[in-house]
Amino acid sequence: MVLREATRIVGVVPNAAYRHFADRDELLAAVCTAAMRELGDRMAAEVAAVDGEHGDPTAAFLRLGAIGATYLKFAREEPGLFATAFALPQRHAYAPATETAGPDRTPLGQLRTVLDELVDAGTLTPERRDGMEYPIWSAVHGLAVLAGQGPLRNAPDADRQRIEELTLTFVANSLA
Amino acid sequence: MVLREATRIVGVVPNAAYRHFADRDELLAAVCTAAMRELGDRMAAEVAAVDGEHGDPTAAFLRLGAIGATYLKFAREEPGLFATAFALPQRHAYAPATETAGPDRTPLGQLRTVLDELVDAGTLTPERRDGMEYPIWSAVHGLAVLAGQGPLRNAPDADRQRIEELTLTFVANSLA
């Protein structure tokens, strides 16, 4: 349902794919990684577009909102990429933090960054911040799934938009 | 990936399935409906096991917790049923409420019931309660998906359990 379709789009015989990917899953994994990076890049762009110094609580909340909104927008506008991004769990596992090179541009890494910023801004105590990325991630991801492939798929756009806002303020309120 | 497998388990030739279901999707829809009812039944049982009168805020919160915990437990223990339950979005759409017969035993209906109870108990204002089922549903569903088929799939059990608790208190706190 994927491999032959991809090779058809590229205009090549199905077996040609096996010169580049071991099997269907490895192809999917490549798309998965690319999709995740794309989401991370869009997020970083939206976050960077928010003015305000590090340590400014208002700006930090705006950045948090930008992260959530970008996540939901990506799921809405690129449903295929979004679904594929989470289709292969072995990739981009929930590594607690790679202290390697440069800032973490993964979606989860950027969420962690803004949560740390909220701690620096004094909005969040370190105790409450601890592990907070998972409930937040769950809330936004859950809505993306429910609205994209789940029971909310056929909800009118207005309803869905309202639910999106409700969820983002739900998350923001829980941090205030 | 489903139809022939099912007929094989039943010990019958694949085409026999077409005497009972129009096609693969209709078979899936039947499982989907059954899975959803099963989840609703387990939820109702756990909710009923919570002592406390209607109007008691503490009991209402316990019931809310039972709903969330049952949801997560179901997703953990019956990953196939859980995935199938949400595979066919046209079924059990997010009908805002069917005023037909008896109490709503769907998962969403039970969540709505307990939220209404929190309003009756004075814990939640009607304004804040409005639409609140969706962020809550999203948070719990999102965690179920992330931990069941998503990036959190390979997380150690202890971590996952902690994240579950974190998410449920996250939800409860947002209503206090």
Added chain:
DNA sequence: CGCATCTTGTGGACGCTGTCCACATTGCTA
């Protein structure tokens, strides 16, 4: 009771998929 009809299951076939094999073609490099 006898027969027709409905229900359920069977066998064979089709096109689709992912996958493997052996073989051709290209282009870089020593």
Added chain:
DNA sequence: TAGCAATGTGGACAGCGTCCACAAGATGCG
């Protein structure tokens, strides 16, 4: 220029969902 790695091709296989024609048992009606 000869050799080799990379890439693509053609053919084949089993598995999938699906359709068709046919068989056998249950059911209901005269």
